[in-house]
Amino acid sequence: MTAVRQYWLLKSEPDVFSFDDLWAAPDHTTCWDGIRNYQARNFMRDDMKRGDLAFFYHSMDDRPAVVGVVEVVREAYPDHTAFDARDPHYDPKSNPNSPTWMMVDVRAKERFPQPVTLQELRDTPGLEQMELLRRGSRLSVQPVRAGEWEIVRALGHGRSDARRGNARRADAGPRVGRGSAPR
DNA sequence: GCCAACGTTGGC
Protein backbone atom coordinates (compact mmCIF):
# COMPACT_ATOMS: atom_id res chain seq x y z
CA MET A 1 0.00 0.00 0.00
CA THR A 2 1.66 3.16 -1.13
CA ALA A 3 0.19 6.01 0.78
CA VAL A 4 -0.41 9.21 -1.10
CA ARG A 5 1.67 11.99 0.31
CA GLN A 6 -0.50 14.59 1.97
CA TYR A 7 0.18 18.26 2.43
CA TRP A 8 -0.32 20.46 5.46
CA LEU A 9 0.28 23.89 6.89
CA LEU A 10 1.63 24.45 10.40
CA LYS A 11 1.44 27.81 12.10
CA SER A 12 4.03 29.11 14.49
CA GLU A 13 4.67 32.49 16.01
CA PRO A 14 8.26 33.35 15.11
CA ASP A 15 8.71 35.13 18.45
CA VAL A 16 8.03 31.79 20.09
CA PHE A 17 9.46 29.33 17.58
CA SER A 18 10.63 30.40 14.15
CA PHE A 19 11.76 28.49 11.09
CA ASP A 20 15.29 29.59 11.95
CA ASP A 21 14.86 28.01 15.37
CA LEU A 22 13.90 24.76 13.69
CA TRP A 23 16.82 25.01 11.30
CA ALA A 24 19.14 25.44 14.27
CA ALA A 25 17.72 22.44 16.11
CA PRO A 26 19.55 19.11 16.12
CA ASP A 27 18.89 17.34 12.82
CA HIS A 28 16.62 20.30 11.93
CA THR A 29 13.99 18.37 13.86
CA THR A 30 11.52 19.19 16.62
CA CYS A 31 8.37 17.85 18.21
CA TRP A 32 5.33 19.94 17.32
CA ASP A 33 4.06 20.28 20.86
CA GLY A 34 1.49 22.58 22.36
CA ILE A 35 -1.43 21.92 20.04
CA ARG A 36 -4.54 22.37 22.20
CA ASN A 37 -7.31 22.39 19.66
CA TYR A 38 -9.25 19.23 18.91
CA GLN A 39 -9.58 19.70 15.19
CA ALA A 40 -5.86 20.39 14.83
CA ARG A 41 -5.07 17.43 17.05
CA ASN A 42 -7.28 15.14 15.01
CA PHE A 43 -5.45 16.05 11.83
CA MET A 44 -2.14 15.24 13.51
CA ARG A 45 -3.34 12.12 15.25
CA ASP A 46 -5.44 10.57 12.49
CA ASP A 47 -4.16 11.81 9.17
CA MET A 48 -0.55 12.97 9.32
CA LYS A 49 1.81 10.32 8.04
CA ARG A 50 5.54 9.98 7.82
CA GLY A 51 6.72 11.57 4.61
CA ASP A 52 3.90 14.11 4.49
CA LEU A 53 5.08 17.65 3.83
CA ALA A 54 3.94 20.84 5.49
CA PHE A 55 4.36 24.55 4.97
CA PHE A 56 5.86 26.40 7.92
CA TYR A 57 3.81 29.55 8.42
CA HIS A 58 4.82 32.51 10.55
CA SER A 59 1.75 33.99 12.24
CA MET A 60 1.56 37.02 14.52
CA ASP A 61 4.45 38.59 12.66
CA ASP A 62 4.98 41.92 10.94
CA ARG A 63 4.84 39.98 7.70
CA PRO A 64 2.84 36.81 8.19
CA ALA A 65 4.15 34.38 5.57
CA VAL A 66 4.90 30.84 4.51
CA VAL A 67 8.64 30.61 4.97
CA GLY A 68 9.59 27.02 4.25
CA VAL A 69 8.77 23.34 4.10
CA VAL A 70 9.01 20.64 6.75
CA GLU A 71 8.58 16.89 6.58
CA VAL A 72 6.73 14.70 9.06
CA VAL A 73 9.34 12.30 10.41
CA ARG A 74 7.42 10.78 13.30
CA GLU A 75 3.73 10.12 13.55
CA ALA A 76 1.49 11.07 16.45
CA TYR A 77 2.54 10.30 20.02
CA PRO A 78 1.55 11.81 23.37
CA ASP A 79 2.40 15.47 23.97
CA HIS A 80 4.22 15.29 27.28
CA THR A 81 4.10 19.05 27.79
CA ALA A 82 0.44 18.62 28.73
CA PHE A 83 1.55 16.72 31.86
CA ASP A 84 3.99 19.35 33.06
CA ALA A 85 2.42 21.83 35.47
CA ARG A 86 5.18 24.33 34.75
CA ASP A 87 4.65 24.22 31.03
CA PRO A 88 2.59 27.01 29.48
CA HIS A 89 0.58 24.34 27.65
CA TYR A 90 -0.10 22.30 30.77
CA ASP A 91 -3.51 20.65 30.74
CA PRO A 92 -4.51 19.03 34.04
CA LYS A 93 -7.26 17.12 32.26
CA SER A 94 -4.76 15.18 30.18
CA ASN A 95 -3.04 12.30 31.93
CA PRO A 96 -0.34 9.92 30.72
CA ASN A 97 -2.65 6.91 30.85
CA SER A 98 -4.99 8.36 28.25
CA PRO A 99 -3.38 11.45 26.79
CA THR A 100 -5.67 14.09 25.37
CA TRP A 101 -3.04 15.83 23.30
CA MET A 102 -0.71 14.42 20.68
CA MET A 103 2.16 15.71 18.63
CA VAL A 104 4.29 14.73 15.66
CA ASP A 105 7.95 15.33 14.84
CA VAL A 106 8.90 17.47 11.87
CA ARG A 107 12.20 18.15 10.15
CA ALA A 108 12.99 21.31 8.22
CA LYS A 109 13.36 20.44 4.57
CA GLU A 110 13.76 23.70 2.70
CA ARG A 111 13.75 27.39 3.39
CA PHE A 112 12.02 29.39 0.69
CA PRO A 113 14.36 31.76 -1.13
CA GLN A 114 11.41 34.13 -1.01
CA PRO A 115 8.83 33.96 1.79
CA VAL A 116 5.25 33.94 0.52
CA THR A 117 3.34 36.58 2.42
CA LEU A 118 -0.26 36.33 3.46
CA GLN A 119 -1.05 39.21 1.14
CA GLU A 120 0.59 37.40 -1.74
CA LEU A 121 -1.43 34.29 -1.00
CA ARG A 122 -4.59 36.37 -1.08
CA ASP A 123 -3.59 37.88 -4.40
CA THR A 124 -2.83 34.59 -6.11
CA PRO A 125 -5.44 32.87 -8.26
CA GLY A 126 -6.04 29.25 -7.37
CA LEU A 127 -5.68 29.70 -3.62
CA GLU A 128 -9.17 31.02 -2.98
CA GLN A 129 -10.16 27.91 -1.06
CA MET A 130 -7.11 27.66 1.16
CA GLU A 131 -8.10 27.10 4.76
CA LEU A 132 -5.62 29.75 5.85
CA LEU A 133 -7.47 32.38 3.83
CA ARG A 134 -10.92 31.55 5.09
CA ARG A 135 -12.52 34.31 7.09
CA GLY A 136 -12.04 33.69 10.78
CA SER A 137 -9.83 30.66 10.22
CA ARG A 138 -7.64 29.94 13.22
CA LEU A 139 -6.67 26.32 12.70
CA SER A 140 -2.99 25.91 13.46
CA VAL A 141 -2.75 22.54 11.73
CA GLN A 142 -4.57 22.42 8.44
CA PRO A 143 -4.62 20.42 5.22
CA VAL A 144 -3.42 21.92 1.95
CA ARG A 145 -4.61 20.69 -1.44
CA ALA A 146 -2.04 19.40 -3.92
CA GLY A 147 -2.82 22.18 -6.37
CA GLU A 148 -2.40 24.80 -3.67
CA TRP A 149 0.85 23.21 -2.61
CA GLU A 150 2.34 23.54 -6.09
CA ILE A 151 1.27 27.15 -6.45
CA VAL A 152 2.62 28.28 -3.08
CA ARG A 153 5.85 26.39 -3.50
CA ALA A 154 6.39 27.99 -6.90
CA LEU A 155 5.92 31.41 -5.32
CA GLY A 156 8.39 30.54 -2.59
CA HIS A 157 10.91 29.81 -5.28
CA GLY A 158 10.33 33.17 -6.86
CA ARG A 159 8.40 31.91 -9.82
CA SER A 160 6.07 34.79 -10.35
CA ASP A 161 4.12 33.32 -13.23
CA ALA A 162 1.36 32.34 -10.82
CA ARG A 163 0.88 35.88 -9.62
CA ARG A 164 -2.03 38.01 -10.63
CA GLY A 165 -0.91 40.63 -13.08
CA ASN A 166 1.93 38.51 -14.33
CA ALA A 167 -0.40 35.70 -15.18
CA ARG A 168 -1.85 35.87 -18.64
CA ARG A 169 -5.59 36.03 -18.21
CA ALA A 170 -5.35 33.89 -15.13
CA ASP A 171 -8.95 34.61 -14.27
CA ALA A 172 -10.35 33.59 -17.63
CA GLY A 173 -11.56 30.12 -18.26
CA PRO A 174 -11.58 27.02 -16.13
CA ARG A 175 -8.60 26.25 -13.96
CA VAL A 176 -7.16 22.95 -13.00
CA GLY A 177 -8.11 21.93 -9.51
CA ARG A 178 -11.13 24.13 -9.35
CA GLY A 179 -13.69 21.41 -9.35
CA SER A 180 -14.23 20.86 -5.67
CA ALA A 181 -17.64 21.41 -4.19
CA PRO A 182 -18.69 24.95 -3.32
CA ARG A 183 -19.19 25.62 0.31
C1' DG B 1 -29.23 21.05 24.69
C1' DC B 2 -29.02 26.07 24.88
C1' DC B 3 -26.46 30.07 25.21
C1' DA B 4 -23.99 33.85 27.48
C1' DA B 5 -19.54 34.81 29.22
C1' DC B 6 -14.97 34.37 28.72
C1' DG B 7 -10.36 33.42 26.79
C1' DT B 8 -7.60 32.90 22.61
C1' DT B 9 -6.14 33.69 17.91
C1' DG B 10 -4.36 36.55 14.61
C1' DG B 11 -4.56 40.32 11.19
C1' DC B 12 -4.25 45.07 11.03
Add this chain to the structure above:
DNA sequence: GCCAACGTTGGC
Protein backbone atom coordinates in the same frame (compact mmCIF):
# COMPACT_ATOMS: atom_id res chain seq x y z
C1' DG C 1 -4.13 48.42 21.01
C1' DC C 2 -8.27 47.14 18.55
C1' DC C 3 -11.47 44.01 17.14
C1' DA C 4 -13.68 40.12 14.67
C1' DA C 5 -14.18 35.38 14.88
C1' DC C 6 -13.81 31.26 17.03
C1' DG C 7 -13.58 27.49 20.82
C1' DT C 8 -14.49 26.29 25.52
C1' DT C 9 -16.81 26.51 29.83
C1' DG C 10 -20.46 26.26 32.89
C1' DG C 11 -25.09 27.54 34.60
C1' DC C 12 -29.62 26.34 33.76
